[in-house]
Amino acid sequence: MIASNLPALQVVIPLLSAPLALMLRRGTHSWVLAQLVCIAALAISINLLQTVLATGPISYEMGGWAPPWGIEYYVDAVNAFVLLIVSGIGTIVMLAARTSVAKEIAGDKQSLFYTAYLLCLTGLLGITITGDAFNIFVFLEISSLSTYILISLGRDRRALTAAFQYLIMGTIGATFILIGVGMLYMSTGTLNILDLAERLQPLSDSRTVQAGFAFVAVGVSLKLALFPLHLWLPNAYAYAPSIASAFLAATATKVAVYVMLRFFFTVFGVDFSFEVMPLGIILAILAILAIFVGSAVAIFQDNVKRLLAYSSVAQIGYMILGISFATVTGLTAAILHLFNHALMKGGLFLALAAVFYRTGGVSVAHFRGLGKTMPWTMFAVVIGGLSLIGVPLTVGFVSKWYLVLGALELGYWWIALLVLAGSLLAVIYVWKLVEAAYFQTAEGDAASVREAPLSLLVPAWILIGANIYFGIDTSLTTGVARTAAASLLGIGG
Amino acid sequence: MSTTLGLYNYWIVIFLMMVGFYVVIAHGNLIKKIVGLNIFQTSVFILYITMGKVADGAAPILDDSVTSYSNPLPHVLILTAIVVGVATTALALALIVRIKEEYGTIEEDEIHSQDESL
Structure with missing residues (x-):
C-alpha cells in the first residue's frame, strides 16, 4: 500500500508538513519536524532510485485517473537521480539549519523559515517527479514563491530588494513557460509529457510548436540563470x-536544468531541438560566455557569497555546455555536474554559514587569518574550492573530464581548451580566499575567533567529504548519469 | 474569416502582453512594476481561455440537444494560474511594504542610490 504510493508521498509529505511547521511556532520544534520530513523524503528518493534502476520507469496515476487524462507522476533514471540530489542536499543542509537559523533569524520568524523551506522542497521535488507539463508550472511557482520568502528573510535590507528583483524575473520566466506549454496544448490537446512527445513528432513544421519551444527555452533559461539571464542570482x-x-x-x-533536459530531450526530442531549431549552437555560445563572464566577475567580488554566486553562473555554463553537445557523453557530463556541483556549492555555502556564524560577515576581509582560527572550516573551503577548479581526486575533475x-x-x-581555460579563472578566485585565510593575519577581535560548532562543521564536512568520495569512486554516479543520459536520448540503456 | 479580425482575441493577447512587459521593464516604481506584471499575466489568461473556445461550441454542460462543446480544460488550468498570480501579487506587495519601511521609498533609482548593488 505505502510502497505503491511512494511517488505521491514524495511530494505530499513535505507539502502537508509545511503548515504543521508553522503551527508549531517554536523554531526548534519546527526544525525537528522539518528534519524528520527531509529524512523521509530522502528515504523515499533512495527507494525510488533503486526501484527505477532495478525494474525500469515507474508510472503513478494521481488519484487513480489514467494518463493522459489524469496527472501522471513519472519516475525514470533522470528524475530519480535529481530527486535524490534535492532531498539529499535538503536533509544535510537541514542538519546545519538549527544553529545557523537561530543566529541569523529572529525567534518569531524561525518557524516561518522552516515552513518556506519545506514548501520550497515540495515545489522542487514536485517539478522533478511530475509527468505533466502544466503541473511543472504549478510546482515551479510553489518553489519560486517560497524561495522569495526564504531570500527576503536575510538580515541585510538588500535581501528585500534582491527578493523583489527575483520575484519579477522569476514570474516572467514562469509565465513564459506557461505560454509555451499553452502553445503545445493548442497544437496537441495534451499536457502529459510522454503523450506530448508522441504527438509532437509529426508537428515539427508547425509555427505554433516552434514558438512554444522558444517560449519554454527562454523561460527555463531564466529560471536556471543561464547567462545573460542570470542577473537575479548573485544578489x-x-x-x-x-x-x-x-x-x-x-x-x-x-531542478531548472532538469526541466530543460526534460523539455528539450523528452518532450521535443533531440531531432527537433537540435536540428529543426538551432539550439545546440545557441546554448554552446551562451554556456561559454557564462563560464568566462561568470568566473571573471567572480574574481572581483569582495562579498564571498556573491563570489560563489557568480561562480555558480559559470558552473551552470559547464552543465549547459554538456547539454549543447546532445551526445551521450555530453549529457553524462551535464547530469554528473548537476550532482557534483550540488555537492561543491552545498559544502561551500555551509562552510560560509560557519564563517558567518563566528565572524558575523562573509567579505574577503573576514577570512583573514581563518586558516589559524577556524582550521577545519577553512580546510573545507579549500577542498570545495579545489573541486570547483576541477583538481583530480575531487568530483569537479570527474565532470570536467567527461565534458x-x-x-x-x-x-x-x-571547446575543450576553453573549458580548461575557464578552470584557470576558478584558480584565481579560489586563491583569493586561500591567500586571505592563510597568508594574512587577523587583527583585533577577529584574532580570537573560535572554530565553528560541530552542528555546522559536520554537515559541511559530509558534503565536502562526498566531494572526495565521489571523486575517487566514480562508478555509482557515472553509472547512473550514463543510464540517465542514454534514456534521455532514447537509446536503450 | 480573415486573420486580422477573426483572430482578434490573439491580437488583444499580444497587445496586453507587450504592454505589461514594457511596464515591468520601463517603470522604476515598484508598484507600477507589479501592475505591469499583472497585465502581462492577464494576457496569458486570455490566451488560454481563447484556445478553449470551439467554434459554435456550447458551454461544457452535458445536454442532449448539444453536439459540440467548448473545451473546459484550459479554463480550469487558468483558474490555477490566476490563483498563482494572486499569490505572487500578494507576496510582491508585502515585499514592497517591507522595502518602504527599510528604505523610505519605492522608487528603484532612489533605492539604488542608497545601496550600491541592486
Whole structure:
C-alpha cells in the first residue's frame, strides 16, 4: 500500500508538513519536524532510485485517473537521480539549519523559515517527479514563491530588494513557460509529457510548436540563470540567510536544468531541438560566455557569497555546455555536474554559514587569518574550492573530464581548451580566499575567533567529504548519469 | 474569416502582453512594476481561455440537444494560474511594504542610490 504510493508521498509529505511547521511556532520544534520530513523524503528518493534502476520507469496515476487524462507522476533514471540530489542536499543542509537559523533569524520568524523551506522542497521535488507539463508550472511557482520568502528573510535590507528583483524575473520566466506549454496544448490537446512527445513528432513544421519551444527555452533559461539571464542570482544568493543560500545554490538551479533536459530531450526530442531549431549552437555560445563572464566577475567580488554566486553562473555554463553537445557523453557530463556541483556549492555555502556564524560577515576581509582560527572550516573551503577548479581526486575533475571527453568526441578541441581555460579563472578566485585565510593575519577581535560548532562543521564536512568520495569512486554516479543520459536520448540503456 | 479580425482575441493577447512587459521593464516604481506584471499575466489568461473556445461550441454542460462543446480544460488550468498570480501579487506587495519601511521609498533609482548593488 505505502510502497505503491511512494511517488505521491514524495511530494505530499513535505507539502502537508509545511503548515504543521508553522503551527508549531517554536523554531526548534519546527526544525525537528522539518528534519524528520527531509529524512523521509530522502528515504523515499533512495527507494525510488533503486526501484527505477532495478525494474525500469515507474508510472503513478494521481488519484487513480489514467494518463493522459489524469496527472501522471513519472519516475525514470533522470528524475530519480535529481530527486535524490534535492532531498539529499535538503536533509544535510537541514542538519546545519538549527544553529545557523537561530543566529541569523529572529525567534518569531524561525518557524516561518522552516515552513518556506519545506514548501520550497515540495515545489522542487514536485517539478522533478511530475509527468505533466502544466503541473511543472504549478510546482515551479510553489518553489519560486517560497524561495522569495526564504531570500527576503536575510538580515541585510538588500535581501528585500534582491527578493523583489527575483520575484519579477522569476514570474516572467514562469509565465513564459506557461505560454509555451499553452502553445503545445493548442497544437496537441495534451499536457502529459510522454503523450506530448508522441504527438509532437509529426508537428515539427508547425509555427505554433516552434514558438512554444522558444517560449519554454527562454523561460527555463531564466529560471536556471543561464547567462545573460542570470542577473537575479548573485544578489539573491548573497543576501539570503546562509542556510537558504546553501539549499538554493545546491538544488534550485539544478531542478531548472532538469526541466530543460526534460523539455528539450523528452518532450521535443533531440531531432527537433537540435536540428529543426538551432539550439545546440545557441546554448554552446551562451554556456561559454557564462563560464568566462561568470568566473571573471567572480574574481572581483569582495562579498564571498556573491563570489560563489557568480561562480555558480559559470558552473551552470559547464552543465549547459554538456547539454549543447546532445551526445551521450555530453549529457553524462551535464547530469554528473548537476550532482557534483550540488555537492561543491552545498559544502561551500555551509562552510560560509560557519564563517558567518563566528565572524558575523562573509567579505574577503573576514577570512583573514581563518586558516589559524577556524582550521577545519577553512580546510573545507579549500577542498570545495579545489573541486570547483576541477583538481583530480575531487568530483569537479570527474565532470570536467567527461565534458572535455564529450567535446573531443565531436572534434571540438577548441571547446575543450576553453573549458580548461575557464578552470584557470576558478584558480584565481579560489586563491583569493586561500591567500586571505592563510597568508594574512587577523587583527583585533577577529584574532580570537573560535572554530565553528560541530552542528555546522559536520554537515559541511559530509558534503565536502562526498566531494572526495565521489571523486575517487566514480562508478555509482557515472553509472547512473550514463543510464540517465542514454534514456534521455532514447537509446536503450 | 480573415486573420486580422477573426483572430482578434490573439491580437488583444499580444497587445496586453507587450504592454505589461514594457511596464515591468520601463517603470522604476515598484508598484507600477507589479501592475505591469499583472497585465502581462492577464494576457496569458486570455490566451488560454481563447484556445478553449470551439467554434459554435456550447458551454461544457452535458445536454442532449448539444453536439459540440467548448473545451473546459484550459479554463480550469487558468483558474490555477490566476490563483498563482494572486499569490505572487500578494507576496510582491508585502515585499514592497517591507522595502518602504527599510528604505523610505519605492522608487528603484532612489533605492539604488542608497545601496550600491541592486
